[in-house]
Amino acid sequence: MKQKLIILFMLLGAFSAFAQMKNEQKYIPEGKWVLENTSAFKGNVQTPINSENFGFEIPAEINVQQEGLTFVYRENKTKVGYFSIDGKYLCFSLCTEWKITGNKLQLQTLPDMEEENPIIIVLNYNKK
Numbered sequence: 001m002k003q004k005l006i007i008l009f010m011l012l013g014a015f016s017a018f019a020q021m022k023n024e025q026k027y028i029p030e031g032k033w034v035l036e037n038t039s040a041f042k043g044n045v046q047t048p049i050n051s052e053n054f055g056f057e058i059p060a061e062i063n064v065q066q067e068g069l070t071f072v073y074r075e076n077k078t079k080v081g082y083f084s085i086d087g088k089y090l091c092f093s094l095c096t097e098w099k100i101t102g103n104k105l106q107l108q109t110l111p112d113m114e115e116e117n118p119i120i121i122v123l124n125y126n127k128k
Contacts, residue, residue: 027087028069028098033062033105033125041120049121056093062105062125096123103127 038058040049059071071092089110090098096107105125111118 028062028064028090028105029100029127030064030066032128033064034128035060036104036124036126038124039122041122043117047119058123059092094121 035058038049040047057073060074061072063070063072069090088097090096090107095110097110098105098107100106103126105127107123107125109119109121111120
């Protein structure tokens, strides 16, 4: 599993370096983002999501400050670190691609290339 992540990060780094030449780097706007809803899709079919089944906890809040991001979880109220790959991908307990639409932040997991029909998880946050 670690080897898959390392290879994925190397590929994403190479891709994002190329994409950065074509586009300006993007940033998530500062402020508090609160979890609105979650959904999961297998193919084009929405499926129930339970974070216990996936082995990770979903952040209830994401606080974006100039110096970095803080993820706040409901269960244990701990804050953890993260890293970003050229401002397009955000990795914490899972890796996601992010986009901003209006006052909403959407995080979508990256598909596992080895699975024929991977589950895609989408997390939607509102800016408060």
